[in-house]
Amino acid sequence: MTTLHVAPALLQAVDPNNDPVTGGAFFWFTVLKMLIIFTIYMVGVAMLTLAERKISAWIQDRHGPNRVGKGWLQPAADGLKNFMKEETMPAGVNRPLFVLAPMLSFLPALTAWCVIPFGAPIATRWGRVDLVVADLPVGFLFILAITSLGVYGIVLAGWSSNNKYALLGGLRSSAQMVSYEISMGMSTIPVLLLAGNVTLNSIINQQAWGGWNVVNLTVAFFIFMVAAFAETNRLPFDLPEAESELIAGYHTEYSAMKFSLFFIAEYASMVTASALMATLFFGGWDVPFTAHDNIGPYSGWLSLLSIVIFLAKILFFLFFFMWVRWTLPRFRYDQLMSLGWKVLLPLALVYIVLIAAVILGLSAAGIEDARLKAAIFGSINVALIIILFAIFDRGRVISPAYGRMPAQEIEKLRRIDRRRRVAAEVAK
Amino acid sequence: MAIKVKVVDRPVEDVSYIRAALRGMSLTVKHLFDVNGRVTTQYPEEKSPISPRWRGTHRMLTTETGKARCVACGLCPTVCPANCIKLVPGEDEEGNRYPLVFEIDEFRCIFCGYCQEVCPEEAIHVGRHYENSEYSREGFVYDLQRLMDQTHPVCEMWDPEDPKGQ
Numbered sequence: 001m002t003t004l005h006v007a008p009a010l011l012q013a014v015d016p017n018n019d020p021v022t023g024g025a026f027f028w029f030t031v032l033k034m035l036i037i038f039t040i041y042m043v044g045v046a047m048l049t050l051a052e053r054k055i056s057a058w059i060q061d062r063h064g065p066n067r068v069g070k071g072w073l074q075p076a077a078d079g080l081k082n083f084m085k086e087e088t089m090p091a092g093v094n095r096p097l098f099v100l101a102p103m104l105s106f107l108p109a110l111t112a113w114c115v116i117p118f119g120a121p122i123a124t125r126w127g128r129v130d131l132v133v134a135d136l137p138v139g140f141l142f143i144l145a146i147t148s149l150g151v152y153g154i155v156l157a158g159w160s161s162n163n164k165y166a167l168l169g170g171l172r173s174s175a176q177m178v179s180y181e182i183s184m185g186m187s188t189i190p191v192l193l194l195a196g197n198v199t200l201n202s203i204i205n206q207q208a209w210g211g212w213n214v215v216n217l218t219v220a221f222f223i224f225m226v227a228a229f230a231e232t233n234r235l236p237f238d239l240p241e242a243e244s245e246l247i248a249g250y251h252t253e254y255s256a257m258k259f260s261l262f263f264i265a266e267y268a269s270m271v272t273a274s275a276l277m278a279t280l281f282f283g284g285w286d287v288p289f290t291a292h293d294n295i296g297p298y299s300g301w302l303s304l305l306s307i308v309i310f311l312a313k314i315l316f317f318l319f320f321f322m323w324v325r326w327t328l329p330r331f332r333y334d335q336l337m338s339l340g341w342k343v344l345l346p347l348a349l350v351y352i353v354l355i356a357a358v359i360l361g362l363s364a365a366g367i368e369d370a371r372l373k374a375a376i377f378g379s380i381n382v383a384l385i386i387i388l389f390a391i392f393d394r395g396r397v398i399s400p401a402y403g404r405m406p407a408q409e410i411e412k413l414r415r416i417d418r419r420r421r422v423a424a425e426v427a428k
Numbered sequence: 429m430a431i432k433v434k435v436v437d438r439p440v441e442d443v444s445y446i447r448a449a450l451r452g453m454s455l456t457v458k459h460l461f462d463v464n465g466r467v468t469t470q471y472p473e474e475k476s477p478i479s480p481r482w483r484g485t486h487r488m489l490t491t492e493t494g495k496a497r498c499v500a501c502g503l504c505p506t507v508c509p510a511n512c513i514k515l516v517p518g519e520d521e522e523g524n525r526y527p528l529v530f531e532i533d534e535f536r537c538i539f540c541g542y543c544q545e546v547c548p549e550e551a552i553h554v555g556r557h558y559e560n561s562e563y564s565r566e567g568f569v570y571d572l573q574r575l576m577d578q579t580h581p582v583c584e585m586w587d588p589e590d591p592k593g594q
Contacts, residue, residue, distance in 0.1 A: 058466070059456045059457075061465050061466055061467050062467070062468045063468050323453065323460070327449070327453050328449055393444045
């Protein structure tokens with residue numbers, strides 16, 4: 001509350017804790033927020049390449065990059081290298097699309113960030129500044145719309161390269177991303193049902209008071225997480241790249257900074273997906289186990305703390321992304337499809353109905369206490385997870401290709417085979 | 429052709445994806461935090477020990493007066509299977525033979541060590557050395573002076589305590 005002494009006259013006109021900034025101050029604050037977000041985002045993405053290499057090294061009992069500035073300057077060295085490299089333009093490429101594709105794959109991930117709130121509001125002498133670049137009323141719908149555009153970059157890259165591996169990667173990617181988009185959207189509907197609104201700020205507010213959605217909607221979180229892995233083309237769903245099958249998939253023909261942009265796009269969408277998981281299911285910038293951050297008076301320190309908390313949540317998910325990447329092998333194509341369509345989508349649909357019914361039941365029973373509600377939701381989720389684990393633990397559920405054949409089916413096939421052999425004998 | 433479908437009936441804990449994935453994750457995280465388990469040798473700073481019988485690039489030993497021990501007998505170019513040693517013998521006023529030209533093409537050399545084994549004067553040796561780099565192919569044709577200038581340890585063709593390799 002030091003601002004009180006600085007400008008008492010201004011404060012009488014505008015209450016910094018309640019009235020949002022307007023006019024010229026609003027414009028300049030937005031520009032400032034954009035600059036800060038963009039800078040931190042790009043530097044963070046660069047450092048993520050280092051983090052990925054370090055974590056993969058440690059998991060594989062290696063040291064990882066430790067030469068350029070003890071390893072810390074490795075991203076800078078890589079960036080410099082990519083700028084200096086020759087730009088190749090293979091014969092037969094569709095030039096405009098070939099150049100456009102890397103940009104298109106990077107932009108959606110970056111754009112999605114403008115509606116993600118990254119901290120508690122700050123009280124300034126000009127009024128309250130929400131720590132989000134654009135607090136759109138349609139917040140979450142905007143994210144769904146924008147992130148689904150990411151597939152364009154990959155498909156266009158695959159198609160315009162005039163290379164069969166790239167084309168296969170692009171095709172796989174379109175099938176995969178379109179399939180998992182649906183499960184992803186469906187898994188977030190329970191979140192919107194609980195929040196009763198699509199602005200991300202109200203989703204965070206609801207979690208700050210009613211407990212994090214990871215407790216309330218655990219199953220939705222798992223569906224969202226799996227779908228997010230598929231959407232970002234990370235292992236175990238990296239079929240579009242699949243270096244052991246498709247060379248490098250959709251970016252086979254790319255070199256220098258254009259290739260680098262695809263790389264940046266992958267990490268950028270990872271950061272965005274992590275931020276979304278944190279926002280939708282882990283309370284966003286909500287400081288856990290405290291209530292005073294949920295309501296004013298807002299101060300700089302509180303905002304800083306909430307930003308740090310949000311960053312910590314994002315970093316945890318990023319680490320999780322990498323941890324999974326260096327552990328699990330790639331899914332086969334049919335496994336990928338059947339996981340998306342036969343497991344995640346029906347599960348998400350059933351879960352929407354279940355959660356809607358529970359919300360309806362709770363309001364009919366007149367239960368308003370947030371803790372009791374969270375406990376009810378939590379116990380429902382625990383029960384559901386135990387059931388789901390028992391089903392999916394049977395193995396082979398998502399993999400029809402080598403599913404067990406019933407005895408009579410085998411017998412039928414053998415009979416057909418026997419008949420054919422007899423016919424062949426007769427023909428002789 | 430008969431269709432043979434072999435169905436192995438494994439217990440659930442063996443075929444479960446979830447359990448296998450969790451087990452894998454716990455294994456990788458164990459390695460992630462295993463700071464002392466990092467096995468990479470930090471090469472230019474750290475070097476793995478090499479065998480005393482390592483056969484690398486050559487070295488010519490010298491006498492106390494700083495001359496090459498070689499007497500240009502011609503045994504090493506004769507025995508060399510890769511034909512990489514070029515020797516032109518010379519003779520001084522006192523009738524001592526010495527090499528006028530002694531060159532070893534290290535690119536042709538197969539590092540069999542026969543030259544060291546056959547040398548009656550124990551002059552030419554293969555060395556315990558492996559870091560070689562040059563800017564041209566010609567750089568790998570070592571002349572007499574270069575062979576004498578090498579300082580790396582030489583190969584022990586056999587263990588002195590166990591000469592027959594028992």
